[in-house]
Amino acid sequence: MEKVAVLGSGEVGTTLANGFLGLGHAVMRGSRDLAKLAEWKAKAGKNASTGTFAEAARWGELVVLSVKGGAAESVIDLCGADALADKTIIDTTNPIAEQPPANGVLAFFTTLDRSLLERLQARAPRAKFVKAFSCVGSNLMVKPKLKGGPPTMFICGNDAGARARVRDVVAEFGWEVEDLGTAEAARAIEPLCILWCIPGFLHDDWSHAFKLLKA
Ligand SMILES: NC(=O)c1ccc[n+]([C@@H]2O[C@H](COP(=O)([O-])OP(=O)(O)OC[C@H]3O[C@@H](n4cnc5c(N)ncnc54)[C@H](OP(=O)(O)O)[C@@H]3O)[C@@H](O)[C@H]2O)c1
Numbered sequence: 001m002e003k004v005a006v007l008g009s010g011e012v013g014t015t016l017a018n019g020f021l022g023l024g025h026a027v028m029r030g031s032r033d034l035a036k037l038a039e040w041k042a043k044a045g046k047n048a049s050t051g052t053f054a055e056a057a058r059w060g061e062l063v064v065l066s067v068k069g070g071a072a073e074s075v076i077d078l079c080g081a082d083a084l085a086d087k088t089i090i091d092t093t094n095p096i097a098e099q100p101p102a103n104g105v106l107a108f109f110t111t112l113d114r115s116l117l118e119r120l121q122a123r124a125p126r127a128k129f130v131k132a133f134s135c136v137g138s139n140l141m142v143k144p145k146l147k148g149g150p151p152t153m154f155i156c157g158n159d160a161g162a163r164a165r166v167r168d169v170v171a172e173f174g175w176e177v178e179d180l181g182t183a184e185a186a187r188a189i190e191p192l193c194i195l196w197c198i199p200g201f202l203h204d205d206w207s208h209a210f211k212l213l214k215a
Contacts, residue, residue, distance in 0.1 A: 001025055005060025007053055007075060009036040011138040012066035012092050019142040019173055020064075021047055030056030032078075057083040062090070062165070065129075069095040069116055070109065076123045085126035088162040090169065091117050092133040094193040104201035106194045117186035121158065129183070130157035130166040135192035136209045137200075143174040144209055151209030152176045154192065156185035178212050 002025045006017040009031040017027045021044060029037050030053040037050040050056075057063060057079035067075045072093045076084070095116040097107040110116050121129045132155045133141050144151055153175040157163050167177045180189065192210065199205040 001047075003028070003059060003061045004064065005030060005056040005062070006064045006066060007056055007079070008064070008066030009033070010066060010068075012133070012141070013064070014040060015138040015141050016064050016066060016090075016092070016133070017048070018044070021045060022142075023172060028056045028059050030054075030079075053078045054080055054083060060087065062169075063087050063127075064090045064092065065120070066092045069093045070098070072116060072120055073123050076120055076127075079124075081124040081126065084124045087127055088159070088165050089120075089124075089127050089129045090133065090166055091120060091129045091131050091157075093117075093120075094134050094190055096193070101197070101201050104198045106197055108191070108194070110190070112187050112191075115183070115186035115190050117157070117190070118183050121183055128157060128159035128162035130155055130159075130162050131186045131189050132166050132170055134190060135196055137196070137206050139206060140209050141173065146207075146209060148211060150174055150176050150211075152178050152212040154178050154180055154185075154189045154210075154212075156180040156183060156189060158183050176212070 004020045004025045004027050006013050007030040026047040028049045041050050095108045095110040097109040117131045153170045170177045
């Protein structure tokens with residue numbers, strides 16, 4: 001059993017926390033407002049707990065970052081870079097800007113030359129950030145059932161050992177995994193969120209995922 005800290009009180013946090021509990025791990029969810037997590041905690045069983053972002057970050061052996069993209073750097077600050085040092089951080093965040101989508105196309109507050117993952121890595125240099133789960137809706141993150149078999153999750157991050165750990169997690173959650181190497185690859189992975197959301201905004205279709213086909 002591993003101690004998994006899930007930072008975030010939203011739907012991604014709920015989905016992945018329940019996924020890790022289902023695999024037999026212990027989960028502490030972090031939030032600024034524990035009242036938001038009270039109902040989840042009451043139902044989630046003996047291996048579930050809640051705390052501040054800092055408490056969860058200190059407690060976790062593996063950390064999931066699932067907070068609003070625009071708040072992600074400040075959540076890292078609330079955790080304290082030391083609490084995250086040497087830990088693998090599964091970074092689900094997307095740098096979605098505040099303005100509404102234009103004809104279904106989300107705006108980002110980052111550029112194609114510097115991803116949110118790279119900004120987070122710079123904020124906590126000794127943490128081992130790995131992008132994962134960012135290019136699919138929370139409804140399909142755990143054991144997705146889709147025509148055409150398991151979809152592909154794209155991951156990246158600077159630490160090869162952390163990427164290998166996250167590859168195992170993502171595979172246990174029912175995905176094929178495409179490891180795209182170091183942090184710069186997040187410049188390509190994060191915008192897949194924009195593409196994934198377009199059918200949702202245009203046609204209310206949120207039931208799809210990407211698959212990499214190979215010869
Ligand atoms: N929803 C999806 O299907 C989906 C899919 C793929 C990736 N993602 C990405 O995953 C992340 C989580 O998404 P979500 O939909 O679960 O939740 P969300 O609504 O994007 O984020 C909720 C979390 O962000 C924190 N937060 C918001 N503003 C904050 C601030 N000013 N300071 C500190 N913390 C703040 C909240 O903290 P408190 O708990 O303290 O309120 C809460 O834990 C996002 O980056 C999103 O883009 C989402």
